[in-house]
Amino acid sequence: MGLLAAARFTAAMSAWDTSAAFGMMGAARDMAYAVSGEALLLGTLLVLSLPAGTTDLRGLWASAAEADVWSSPAHWAALPAMALVVLLETGRQPIDNPDTHLELTMIHEGPLLEYAGRDLAMLQWAAGARHWVVMLLAAGVVLPHPAGPLPGAIVTLAWLPVLAVAAAVTESWQAKMRLGRAPRLLASGALVTLLGVAAWAFGAGL
Amino acid sequence: MAEVVLAAVALIAAGVLLPLRRRLLTAGLALQALGMLLIGAAGAWIAIDGAGVGEAFSSRLSPVFGIDRLSGVMLGLIAGVAVPAAVAAVGYLRHMPRSGAVAALSGLFALALVGVVTARDPSALLACWELMTLLPAVAALVADASPPVRRAMFEYLAITHIGGAGVWVAVLVLAGDGAIGGPPLGPGGATAGVVAAAALVGFGTKAGLVPLHAWLPRAHPVAPSTLSAVMSGAMVAVALYGLIRVMFEWMVAPAWAGPVLLAVGALTAVVGILYAAMQSEMKRLLAHSTIENMGVAAAALGAALWLRHQGADGPAALAFGGALLHLVTHAAAKGGLFLAAGAVQGATGTLQLDRLGGLGARMPWTGAVLGVAGASLAALPPMAGFVSEWAVLQGVFGAARVDDPAGAVVAGGAVLLLGAAAGLAALAVAKLLGLALLGPPRGDASAAATEAPASMVAAHAIVLTGLAGLVMGAGWILPGLAGLAPGGIGGGGPDPLDVPATGGIGTAGLLAALAVATLALTRLRGRAAARAPIWLCGQPAIAREPYTGAGFTKSFRIAVDGVLRSEREVEVERAGGIVQRVRSSGQVPDLVDRLIYRPAERVALRAASGARRLQSGSLRAYLAWLGALLLVSLALLRAGWLA
Numbered sequence: 001m002g003l004l005a006a007a008r009f010t011a012a013m014s015a016w017d018t019s020a021a022f023g024m025m026g027a028a029r030d031m032a033y034a035v036s037g038e039a040l041l042l043g044t045l046l047v048l049s050l051p052a053g054t055t056d057l058r059g060l061w062a063s064a065a066e067a068d069v070w071s072s073p074a075h076w077a078a079l080p081a082m083a084l085v086v087l088l089e090t091g092r093q094p095i096d097n098p099d100t101h102l103e104l105t106m107i108h109e110g111p112l113l114e115y116a117g118r119d120l121a122m123l124q125w126a127a128g129a130r131h132w133v134v135m136l137l138a139a140g141v142v143l144p145h146p147a148g149p150l151p152g153a154i155v156t157l158a159w160l161p162v163l164a165v166a167a168a169v170t171e172s173w174q175a176k177m178r179l180g181r182a183p184r185l186l187a188s189g190a191l192v193t194l195l196g197v198a199a200w201a202f203g204a205g206l
Numbered sequence: 207m208a209e210v211v212l213a214a215v216a217l218i219a220a221g222v223l224l225p226l227r228r229r230l231l232t233a234g235l236a237l238q239a240l241g242m243l244l245i246g247a248a249g250a251w252i253a254i255d256g257a258g259v260g261e262a263f264s265s266r267l268s269p270v271f272g273i274d275r276l277s278g279v280m281l282g283l284i285a286g287v288a289v290p291a292a293v294a295a296v297g298y299l300r301h302m303p304r305s306g307a308v309a310a311l312s313g314l315f316a317l318a319l320v321g322v323v324t325a326r327d328p329s330a331l332l333a334c335w336e337l338m339t340l341l342p343a344v345a346a347l348v349a350d351a352s353p354p355v356r357r358a359m360f361e362y363l364a365i366t367h368i369g370g371a372g373v374w375v376a377v378l379v380l381a382g383d384g385a386i387g388g389p390p391l392g393p394g395g396a397t398a399g400v401v402a403a404a405a406l407v408g409f410g411t412k413a414g415l416v417p418l419h420a421w422l423p424r425a426h427p428v429a430p431s432t433l434s435a436v437m438s439g440a441m442v443a444v445a446l447y448g449l450i451r452v453m454f455e456w457m458v459a460p461a462w463a464g465p466v467l468l469a470v471g472a473l474t475a476v477v478g479i480l481y482a483a484m485q486s487e488m489k490r491l492l493a494h495s496t497i498e499n500m501g502v503a504a505a506a507l508g509a510a511l512w513l514r515h516q517g518a519d520g521p522a523a524l525a526f527g528g529a530l531l532h533l534v535t536h537a538a539a540k541g542g543l544f545l546a547a548g549a550v551q552g553a554t555g556t557l558q559l560d561r562l563g564g565l566g567a568r569m570p571w572t573g574a575v576l577g578v579a580g581a582s583l584a585a586l587p588p589m590a591g592f593v594s595e596w597a598v599l600q601g602v603f604g605a606a607r608v609d610d611p612a613g614a615v616v617a618g619g620a621v622l623l624l625g626a627a628a629g630l631a632a633l634a635v636a637k638l639l640g641l642a643l644l645g646p647p648r649g650d651a652s653a654a655a656t657e658a659p660a661s662m663v664a665a666h667a668i669v670l671t672g673l674a675g676l677v678m679g680a681g682w683i684l685p686g687l688a689g690l691a692p693g694g695i696g697g698g699g700p701d702p703l704d705v706p707a708t709g710g711i712g713t714a715g716l717l718a719a720l721a722v723a724t725l726a727l728t729r730l731r732g733r734a735a736a737r738a739p740i741w742l743c744g745q746p747a748i749a750r751e752p753y754t755g756a757g758f759t760k761s762f763r764i765a766v767d768g769v770l771r772s773e774r775e776v777e778v779e780r781a782g783g784i785v786q787r788v789r790s791s792g793q794v795p796d797l798v799d800r801l802i803y804r805p806a807e808r809v810a811l812r813a814a815s816g817a818r819r820l821q822s823g824s825l826r827a828y829l830a831w832l833g834a835l836l837l838v839s840l841a842l843l844r845a846g847w848l849a
Contacts, residue, residue, distance in 0.1 A: 038625040038626060038628050038629035038632075039622040039623070039625035039626040039629065040625070041625065042599065042621050042622065042624065042625035042628075043618070043621060043622050043625065046603055046606055046618060046621045049603060049607075050606070050607060183762075183766075190622050190625070190626075191622075193618070193622070194615070194618050194619060194622060197606055197614055197615060197617075197618030198611065198614070198615050198618070200614070201606075201609075201610070201611040201614035201615060202611045
């Protein structure tokens with residue numbers, strides 16, 4: 001994957017931003033979330049890149065292998081932050097409800113209202129792809145897996161159903177959050193990553 | 207090479223004189239564009255080739271000029287904005303009063319910018335610096351001397367001159383020390399501290415760093431668009447060029463300078479783009495976004511200073527190169543956007559975003575510039591703005607990895623702020639493009655709009671070519687720019703100088719593939735999208751209902767209203783108990799204005815009225831004051847407090 005994937009990751013992220021320009025109410029909310037969301041995303045990337053010394057996804061993946069990283073508090077800070085990234089990017093409860101049929105509550109669905117047929121299928125497919133890419137990313141760079149390409153890949157893939165179930169469970173017991181509160185949740189996630197940076201910096205100084 | 211530059215300067219000088227005869231306006235502007243093109247090409251050649259021309263830096267006070275690689279980059283940047291601006295001015299200025307004088311002053315302004323980046327001694331540098339400050343104000347006032355413009359220009363001159371004193375202090379102290387062209391000033395001692403602080407304030411004011419940015423969103427929008435493009439694209443970048451010379455070349459900056467610049471830059475980025483997203487007028491929005499981008503570049507420079515202080519030359523070079531590349535990509539995009547704003551104003555007579563709409567179909571060239579340059583501004587891949595923003599972020603990441611807790615926390619905070627700024631930039635650009643280009647026209651003027659005159663379309667084409675070139679070349683340019691860092695690129699390290707898929711054949715292939723895929727998809731669909739009324743839960747859509755700009759940013763404004771404190775007024779007119787009309791208005795006042803400038807203004811006015819009391823006009827009172835001053839001085843001298 002290499003650096004290309006890092007760029008593509010940001011590309012997917014930003015492509016999502018532009019797609020929002022078409023709808024209005026949903027798009028406005030989406031963009032409002034993106035403000036603290038981007039801070040959160042970059043903060044998470046920073047915390048994860050600290051032990052790795054690079055933002056190359058290969059490097060991140062390699063440095064998240066084995067159990068060593070779990071002794072570092074920085075990695076612990078990355079865990080909730082990444083969880084929030086997954087929730088935001090996949091548009092899940094409590095941030096968004098992907099199954100809603102009420103226009104007033106839509107976020108990501110809102111801009112898709114005016115599409116039909118093949119175009120709508122395309123957009124839905126893009127949303128699905130984003131879903132899996134983000135989950136795979138979370139599994140690869142945050143969750144523990146053995147070193148070495150093949151066993152590592154197998155364990156990383158094995159984490160996917162676990163993540164999916166975790167998302168489903170979260171969705172079942174969380175109600176959708178009030179619109180104004182979600183950015184604050186994301187911002188507190190960003191602050192957690194700042195804590196992670198501080199923890200890592202002080203740890204390195206000792 | 208020197209002959210080429212001199213010939214180009216002569217061409218521009220001729221281009222300045224010709225427009226004074228009204229018939230020769232076009233010829234003069236063409237000469238200006240040609241001259242700037244030559245200067246830009248010469249600058250780019252010197253930046254690549256490495257062999258400088260003219261004199262080297264000296265601390266003596268006799269005006270000399272020369273070009274080295276960094277100056278070459280800046281010349282390329284200035285030309286990248288000034289050439290399309292001069293071309294666009296042919297059509298833009300034609301119907302304005304006193305167009306000849308404005309065109310002449312614009313040419314002089316471009317020459318002053320060239321002068322600042324090629325000056326090789328303190329006297330030439332400061333002289334060109336002052337010209338660069340004064341000329342746009344003169345040009346804007348010549349073009350339009352209405353009270354709001356006069357007010358804006360007064361504030362511009364007041365703030366930049368008070369802050370600009372820092373430039374004089376920094377440059378003259380450095381010259382006195384022989385540091386310009388000699389061994390750099392050491393980091394220890396009070397002198398270095400004073401110089402660094404003065405340079406931050408002086409150059410920072412001109413670059414629009416918070417809290418010294420107040421003049422920028424006032425002055426840039428009121429100038430003619432072709433002038434705003436040069437001000438917003440090139441002039442602020444030249445200010446940061448001055449900061450680079452002082453902080454990186456002429457002195458070894460004190461330890462605090464890096465983190466302070468990093469923090470100020472990140473804060474500037476957020477504040478700038480926050481208010482950009484809240485603006486409802488196109489050029490004001492763009493001016494606020496300029497503040498953001500200067501903040502991003504300044505943050506990268508701060509990270510580079512800090513990394514250099516820590517001895518990490520490789521990451522420092524990356525941050526440095528990122529800052530320069532960001533200046534270049536921002537100049538190309540912002541220059542184009544201001545020219546497009548000029549075209550929109552010419553076609554519709556308004557810049558109020560809520561009155562525009564549907565211009566994408568009516569003004570395809572202007573729409574294309576707005577779309578492409580806007581995407582670059584919002585740092586969307588594969589635009590060049592994404593490459594530079596990514597390089598800047600990598601630089602700041604590097605600063606967070608340095609083994610120093612306090613610096614790491616500052617850098618981590620800066621990363622979060624820059625992330626929020628990037629999200630807000632996308633919001634602001636989405637608002638700009640959505641309101642201006644898409645949807646139904648929101649006013650008669652925009653419904654009747656047609657494409658701008660030929661010269662402006664030509665300028666748009668130049669801008670688009672430049673942006674496309676940057677998309678192809680940004681990945682190639684970045685290592686070269688990083689090589690300009692005083693410490694060099696340093697020995698390898700894990701820091702990636704190449705951002706993938708941003709330069710060369712790979713990008714070209716990717717773009718071609720994207721274009722083919724898009725075309726194929728549109729063809730495959732086989733039919734145009736059916737026109738159908740939009741879905742509003744079964745109600746008919748009425749013209750007054752579409753989202754406004756304020757509505758689009760409302761979700762975000764609610765989330766941060768505790769900080770922003772927007773104001774809102776609703777007036778209800780009743781007659782006989784029945785509501786006749788509801789009028790609502792809202793605005794988001796600038797917090798920095800309210801918290802810093804108004805109290806400062808009050809204090810200054812009170813101090814002035816106190817001082818006025820001394821001016822009694824009575825000779826005896828003055829003599830008494832003089833006598834008292836003399837006595838106090840003598841007493842202090844005797845006490846040994848005055849050496």
